Amino acid sequence: MECQCDKDGDVVPGWWMGGNSFQMGGFAVVGYLLYRFSQTLPALIRWPIRLFCSLTGLSALWGWVSHLVRTLRGIKRFIKFMSWMWRCIVGSSTDGDMSNPSSKPGLRLILIGPAGGGRTTLLNTLLGNSDKNAPKGLLLNCTKQMTVLDGREVTLIDTPDILGSSLGINRRAREALRSLQLVSPGPHAFLLVLQAPGSSMGIGHDANQVMQAMLELFGEGVLGHIIPVLTHADRLDGRLTVDQLLEVDTGGLRRAVSLCGQKPELVNNRPDCPPEEQSATRRQLVERVMELKDVRGHFVHELQRREDRIKEELLNDMASALAGKLGHM
Structure with a gap:
């Protein structure tokens, strides 16, 4: 070529x-x-x-x-x-990064308390929401919320007035058990939200009666998982501390605190509460719950234990029936 x-x-x-x-x-x-x-x-x-x-x-x-x-x-x-x-x-x-929710074990909390005690306001503080975004009207059913507090994934259950008489006995019992189901296998702490004595909110809460209602619904085992939270500290004008509130208490607060063995937390419910103060409240509550978790673990209702036993017995009966069926084949 x-x-x-x-x-x-x-x-x-x-x-x-x-x-x-x-x-x-x-x-x-x-x-x-x-x-x-x-x-x-x-x-x-x-x-x-x-x-x-x-x-x-x-x-x-x-x-x-x-x-x-x-x-x-x-x-x-x-x-x-x-x-x-x-x-x-x-x-x-960044293995220990506080902002990484997977770097620390999660927490499960139930907010409980009589109507008007500031439970919803505390929930919004933990969620980082403002009262303007809070749902209006009377809460009738348990609600579940998720958030991240101090680097931990936290499940929050808000309950209706199951410690009062507005819902009726059957509804109270149902919602109490439903709150436990929403945080299965069990909550690490109950935040018992009460109005601070002397806050002049016009709502009188007998802490001793509230504690008795808790015992009726959840049994004596609940006492080791209760952290009392006193709200409306802004109404006290900063003149009283938790220790001073317990000293001047004329109701059942001191007896209720002695039953659960936990010192109450005093929080501010003011709508214009500074973000720094809200963050401090969240951190303090997380630390308290972590201390309780390390000592007590999570709460299990006696009816839940009974349910587990029934399920185990039912499983054994079904296994025996199936084994007998296979033996005749």
Whole structure:
């Protein structure tokens, strides 16, 4: 085959490069497909196709494309390696990050207390919401909320007035058990929300009667999982502390506190409470619940234990019945 040269002896480009850009693009695509397809064919057919690609210059084009692809793949592998190194370095330094909810075990809380005691306001404080976004009207059923407090995923259950008489006996019992189901296998703490004595809110709560209602619904085992929370501290004008409130108490607050063995927390319900004070309240309550969890674990109702025993007995009976059926086959 004669070499195509110009009068100066330089090689003339392949005939496929003499056409317009449309033709060149078409030949490039055809050559690429032929060259790649030829690699899967027998040698008798493969070599003529490769010869055609070589004569037309398409094999050189494919070689250049292959080199480019290999270069891009190398860059991609390098980037992936550097990304992996970065995750190893940064991940090891953020294992204890307080903002990572998966870095610490979660908590399960039930907010409970008589109507008008500030339970919903405390819930909004824990959720970081304002009272403007709080649901209006009387709460009739337990509600479940999720949030992250101090780097922990926290489940919060708001309860209706199950310690009062507004719902009726059957409804109170139902909602009390439902609150436990929503935080299965059990809550780490009950935040017993009461109006602070002397806050002049016009609602009188006998803490001793409230505690007796708790015992009726949940049994004596609940005493070890109660943290009293006294609300409306803003109405006290800062003149009293928790210790002073207990000293001047003329109701059942001191007796209720002595039953559960936990010192109450005094919180502010003011609508314009500064965010810093709300954050401090959240941190303090989380610390109290964690201390209680480390000592007591989570609460389990006696009816839940009975339910577990019934389920186990039912499972054994069903297994025996199935085994007998298999034995007769």
